[in-house]
Amino acid sequence: MNIALWIVQALLALAFAIAGITKLVQPRKDLISHMHWVEDFSGTAVKVIGALEAAAAIGLVLPAATGTAVVLTPLAATGLAITMIGAAVTHLRRNEPSHVIVNAVLFALAAFVAWGRFGPYSF
Numbered sequence: 001m002n003i004a005l006w007i008v009q010a011l012l013a014l015a016f017a018i019a020g021i022t023k024l025v026q027p028r029k030d031l032i033s034h035m036h037w038v039e040d041f042s043g044t045a046v047k048v049i050g051a052l053e054a055a056a057a058i059g060l061v062l063p064a065a066t067g068t069a070v071v072l073t074p075l076a077a078t079g080l081a082i083t084m085i086g087a088a089v090t091h092l093r094r095n096e097p098s099h100v101i102v103n104a105v106l107f108a109l110a111a112f113v114a115w116g117r118f119g120p121y122s123f
Contacts, residue, residue: 005116008109009060009073015106016080017057023050037090037099049083056080060113064123074117081110 023031028043038046059076063069084107091099117123 001116002121005113005121006064009064009077009113012077012080012106012109012113013057013060015057016053016060020050020053020055020057023047024054037087037094037096040090040094052079052083056083064117067123070117070123073123074114077110077113077117081107081114084110 023046028038028046031038031046041049056076056079059072060080061073063072084103088100088103088107091097091103
């Protein structure tokens with residue numbers, strides 16, 4: 001199970017690092033062309049979301065890999081699960097059900113990591 005958790009942590013970290021960095025470096029108008037939900041948020045809010053996603057990506061892997069402050073790993077996973085709930089609400093409000101499916105999968109993966117690392121497979 002520890003190997004499965006590490007694999008999920010790495011995949012989530014990669015996905016959220018890419019998503020977070022994209023939101024941080026691309027101008028809002030460029031993001032709107034492929035992330036239509038950005039229209040509903042200010043540029044600052046989108047940058048904050050990107051920074052939180054990038055920080056969580058680091059938090060999923062670095063503390064556990066270094067053995068330092070390992071409680072940050074399940075906290076990062078919990079934060080991402082909460083973020084996916086907010087994302088799903090946004091997509092439901094915008095009538096974008098296909099995006100909600102992606103949010104649900106990411107939520108489940110993040111919840112799995114949080115459960116495993118807070119519970120029976122903690123460091």
